[in-house]
Amino acid sequence: MSHPVEKRRSHESAVGHVSGSAIYTDDQRLPAGMLSLHPVMSPHARAKITKIEVVAAYDVPGVVTVLTAEDVPGINNTGVIVHDEILLPTDEVSYWGQAVVWVAGETDEAARLGAEKVQIEYEPLPPILTIKDAIEADSFHNQPQVCRRGQPETALQEAEHTLTGEIEMNGQDHFYLETHASWVIPDGEGHYQVYSSTQHPSETQAIVAHVLGLSVNQVVVTCLRMGGAFGGKESQANPFAALAALAAHKTGRRLA
Amino acid sequence: MVQSIDNHLTFTLNGKTVRPQEISPTLTLLEFLRQQGHIGTKEGCGDGDCGACTVAMIARGSDGQPHYQAVNSCLIPMGAVAGREIITVEGVSNGSLHPVQSAMVETGGSQCGYCTPGFVMSLFAAYYNRKLDDGCVEGNLCRCTGYLAIRRAAQQLIEAESEPDHFSEALDQAALSLSEFSYRGNQQQFYRPTQLAEVFELLQQYPDATFVAGATDLGLEMSHHRQTYPVLISLEAVTELHLLEVMPQFVEIGAAVPLSHIEENLRGIFPSLDEMLFWFAARQVRNRATMGGNIGTASPIGDLPPVLLALDAEVQLVSGLGSRWLPLVNFFKGYRQTDLQPGELIASVKISRSLTPTATRRLSQSYKIGKRGTDDISIVAAAFTIDLDVNHQIVHARLAYGGVAATPARAMGIEERLVGQPWTLETVRQLKPALQEAFTPLTDLRGSASYRKRLVANLFEKFFVEMSDTTSIQEMRG
Structure with a gap:
């Protein structure tokens, strides 16, 4: 009698994968009638934000609204564990490409053209780009994590051979082929259906709720499948879901 | 019309x-x-x-x-x-x-x-x-x-x-053939003519038109930046730009011939071209990309220009007023600037198959150094041609590079010094310090200036080693 573990099985979605019928988040959204969001991104790795002027974006036909920090009814932060990820910054940007405001438009194009009209002024600050610079500037994410057993100082002193050195490794991008995606349908009665390419739907639900100042049961998060994540959608899907929900909340419209 | x-x-x-x-x-x-x-x-x-x-x-x-x-x-x-x-x-x-x-x-x-x-x-x-x-x-x-x-x-x-x-x-x-197509909208026009004469007519009407062929370069603007153009003229269906002539003395390649056709039909004629086409983007891109496009964008990191420079290629530029041939080395004027005059387009590229008169042997190869194999932009690209006479002396030298200057460029000073020298490891090593200083490349996300300079020199030595037969390699290892 053969054991079930020995049986060859193809991937549960294999036929869907090879025929293009397997659906991902951006495939599910409605083709029309949804607003699009486009970011206005920082050209500086680190800078003080001195002025945000969004008025001109509204002159672009098809622009519906611009999301700024003032639009957040709940908490303007999506950081998990350590709450250090501002959603819509007002004081400072801390990486090149950080989104400062988002323009919602009837079409991708309207949102993009609206974003080009937003004026943001910055006072660049010296960025900290390497671990060595960070150590020198005493700029740490958290307290030192110490793993200790026995008497290491004595052991090192008494050892016959002691080796010291430094090793550097660069970061590795997750490179999920399916980029981040989210879309939201509000029901007009304070509930939000959120479709998000996320590894952690319940956390996305909690974050969306707390950004919007809602209770968690007012948010439903669905993720049918992801086109890869590798950890990159563990917490980083949350800001995009929160922004889509925020725009849906502000406009009452369906958001992609 | x-x-x-x-x-x-x-x-x-x-x-x-x-x-x-x-x-x-x-x-x-x-x-x-x-x-x-x-x-x-x-x-x-x-x-x-x-x-x-x-x-x-x-x-x-x-x-x-x-x-x-x-x-x-x-x-x-x-x-x-x-x-x-x-x-x-x-x-x-x-x-x-x-x-x-x-x-x-x-x-x-x-x-x-x-x-x-x-x-x-x-x-x-x-x-x-x-x-x-x-x-x-x-x-x-x-x-x-x-x-x-x-x-x-x-x-x-x-x-x-x-x-x-x-x-x-x-x-x-x-x-088998693509038909003509045109589109006229409020903001933009698109033409896909099938004859060169039609292209010239369009240029008379729209002198500031943008050209496109395979769109594997311009396509990025359309894809990422949603770029539109008041007038876009596609050259991919123009019959005269599809010629591919293989003669005993030379090869002539039409500007709109897809690279995958060049790959198949010219295989074995120019080893340095075969090699570079192998690393050029990937198959999907080569099915669309053209030599005219790769030369016309005049990018300092274009893969084909160094190969063509090392082969003394010539470009044919045509307009409604006539045509002219220009050595490719005189085509690149500055960063993304070419000698194309208003009304002109690249029609074809000609590469001679003849050796220098006194030469009995030609050594030719190209190298593309990048972090990935396919679908990558080179850190440095190099192409070399060395013609040797019966005494193993250099009678002709071309050292062409990409990624080291504002344009694809040759190390002309070194080329001159090589002529008349014996083709030995010693000759190569003696010239390496000067070759290393032949260009002042930039430091960017792909590589530092000093790395690029070392590549410029080391690739030439690598070429020497690869072109040597195995007995000489044994001798070099001593």
């Missing part, structure tokens, strides 16, 4: 005629497909690097016959789709899975599945071309499987008997 103005683009998608209304000619095929609900084709990068958007298009192959070609739909403007037959992943099965699809299911060639439609289409094209080598999926990235299962699927397909089906029959019926 440009015959008809037909704003209605017509093409065939998975066997059905499609006639989209009022569509922008610079909308990418990928965007069109997804907007119309054909969501099987995916966007991974939007710039021709990941292959998730791969579709199959019927196009004339290097043998002059219609073939399925795998292409990146993110880099195909809708204007280029007029009159074409496109197959997407949704069109491959007809109720039951196509052999390409079954193979991928059986070997476990998908995990998250997002790259899978792209792989299916690359394998589909390769299946009908009977060319299921590793190269057929070189332009498709997968982050989940590690590729082995996909390779096993391709292996399985090679071993299986392929039978004629409606796809192979469709090829027999396919049109």
